[in-house]
Amino acid sequence: DTEVTQTPKHLVMGMTNKKSLKCEQHMGHRAMYWYKQKAKKPPELMFVYSYEKLSINESVPSRFSPECPNSSLLNLHLHALQPEDSALYLCASSTLTGGGPTSPFTGELFFGEGSRLTVL
Amino acid sequence: AQKITQTQPGMFVQEKEAVTLDCTYDTSDPSYGLFWYKQPSSGEMIFLIYQGSYDQQNATEGRYSLNFQKARKSANLVISASQLGDSAMYFCAMSSRGNTGFQKLVFGTGTRLLVSP
Numbered sequence: 001d002t003e004v005t006q007t008p009k010h011l012v013m014g015m016t017n018k019k020s021l022k023c024e025q026h027m028g029h030r031a032m033y034w035y036k037q038k039a040k041k042p043p044e045l046m047f048v049y050s051y052e053k054l055s056i057n058e059s060v061p062s063r064f065s066p067e068c069p070n071s072s073l074l075n076l077h078l079h080a081l082q083p084e085d086s087a088l089y090l091c092a093s094s095t096l097t098g099g100g101p102t103s104p105f106t107g108e109l110f111f112g113e114g115s116r117l118t119v120l
Numbered sequence: 121a122q123k124i125t126q127t128q129p130g131m132f133v134q135e136k137e138a139v140t141l142d143c144t145y146d147t148s149d150p151s152y153g154l155f156w157y158k159q160p161s162s163g164e165m166i167f168l169i170y171q172g173s174y175d176q177q178n179a180t181e182g183r184y185s186l187n188f189q190k191a192r193k194s195a196n197l198v199i200s201a202s203q204l205g206d207s208a209m210y211f212c213a214m215s216s217r218g219n220t221g222f223q224k225l226v227f228g229t230g231t232r233l234l235v236s237p
Binding site for chain 2: 031033037041042043044045048050055056088090092094095096108109110111112113114116
């Protein structure tokens, strides 16, 4: 069983709806991520939170609004989406690895099962 | 900029045989991580194996091993004794470290592996 839990697993919404995707982890990870994956494509990074603060926004449209209310939770609020936003949305978490540019690199991202979103 | 290349869109292997999935990468960072993830049809990304750029030994995890050739910038995944449950999409990914220690993963386009009886 994955240690990153995403809800809902499936979501169908209209273009005028407001909905939210939720992600929870209890591994003590202080970095959390949202990825978007279109069919037959690799995941693409959307947002990164570290220490509950937004660290990366990969030029994501404002109709996607992330929120990290505490170190265990990550939300993605959806509003006025387009049909092309239909995709699998993956949440992930990881430790925050320290050290400088030449320090050993450790740790992996733990992914949830994803929320499959369909926008009508 | 970092780039990951997987040139095999699909691979076929018979059960109990070994298979190698190719991955090459490009980066100017001295410190980076290379990962392989498995994605079954359910959608979850399952971590398989990791290799750090400073690791001297090739990584192994059970039936998975990573053939890391730093000079050639390749990080091929070898699956020994394939099982039917290994049928899935496999992604190679490279990680760079963000300013607070988070990891920014860039994925290759993936290789779909089909294991036949």
